[in-house]
Amino acid sequence: MPAELTDDPEKAAHDLTEHGYCLLECPLEESRFRALRDRLEQVRSQEREDGTGYIYDGDNQRVFSLLNKGIEFEELVQEPTVLRLMEEVLGYNFLLSSTHANIAGPGGASMYLHADQTFCRAPWPPYALVANSMWMLDDFTPDNGATRIVPGSHRWGRQPDYLGGEGNHPTVPVCAPAGSVMVFDGRLWHQTGENTTEGQYRRGILNYYCRGYVRQQQNFFVGLDPAVLDRATPRMRRLLGWENYLSLGMLDGLP
Numbered sequence: 201m202p203a204e205l206t207d208d209p210e211k212a213a214h215d216l217t218e219h220g221y222c223l224l225e226c227p228l229e230e231s232r233f234r235a236l237r238d239r240l241e242q243v244r245s246q247e248r249e250d251g252t253g254y255i256y257d258g259d260n261q262r263v264f265s266l267l268n269k270g271i272e273f274e275e276l277v278q279e280p281t282v283l284r285l286m287e288e289v290l291g292y293n294f295l296l297s298s299t300h301a302n303i304a305g306p307g308g309a310s311m312y313l314h315a316d317q318t319f320c321r322a323p324w325p326p327y328a329l330v331a332n333s334m335w336m337l338d339d340f341t342p343d344n345g346a347t348r349i350v351p352g353s354h355r356w357g358r359q360p361d362y363l364g365g366e367g368n369h370p371t372v373p374v375c376a377p378a379g380s381v382m383v384f385d386g387r388l389w390h391q392t393g394e395n396t397t398e399g400q401y402r403r404g405i406l407n408y409y410c411r412g413y414v415r416q417q418q419n420f421f422v423g424l425d426p427a428v429l430d431r432a433t434p435r436m437r438r439l440l441g442w443e444n445y446l447s448l449g450m451l452d453g454l455p
């Protein structure tokens with residue numbers, strides 16, 4: 201029985217432990233969701249037009265460093281329902297690791313099967329080091345490149361054995377209406393699906409988090425627009441890594 205779309209945080213937390221992922225009904229008001237989608241669309245098409253767009257595997261596109269590209273994205277990485285789930289998985293003072301969009305374009309190829317914590321060599325500890333959230337800005341369907349997963353793989357404690365053929369392990373698509381959020385354990389094997397449609401773009405935003413002692417994917421200390429830091433809430437500063445984690449991240453000793 202796969203995870204079911206829910207607005208109940210306890211059911212979501214249960215699915216996340218049991219299945220390695222859960223599906224939340226859109227926690228945003230309609231107007232906020234529309235503003236988010238519109239802003240991503242503006243950035244996506246602007247980067248395509250001015251030649252800075254990262255286009256790959258056919259007509260797929262990544263839009264990196266979203267925090268520097270719109271206030272809507274700052275709010276999104278702090279969405280409380282998702283943060284509560286992240287805290288359950290990643291514990292005290294977890295961090296934002298990166299935020300970017302992945303758009304599966306018509307004819308776009310699938311991504312290789314992977315888990316998000318493959319930076320850590322096996323054997324993995326019996327808990328997740330990272331966790332991800334996929335904000336679905338369009339309906340995710342089997343045809344337009346919905347994220348595909350290997351159910352139960354978060355319990356296997358390792359990445360796919362590519363030489364042993366596990367890169368082709370059977371997967372299932374995670375389908376849900378636009379606005380839904382899939383939160384998933386960093387050990388879950390997954391990939392972007394192939395987009396076999398003629399004209400549909402599958403837009404998703406990946407807000408990725410890590411334990412407080414794991415290196416972030418994005419280097420906010422070097423690359424963050426200073427204006428974002430100037431207006432950052434205490435919670436945002438903590439997510440970005442501006443606060444210490446126990447004895448890590450000290451300045452002149454502990455605060």
Ligand SMILES: O=C(O)CCC(=O)C(=O)O
Nearest residue numbers: 302346347390391392393
């Ligand atoms: O776009 C997706 O469905 C998944 C993307 C992904 O797995 C990744 O960027 O690591």
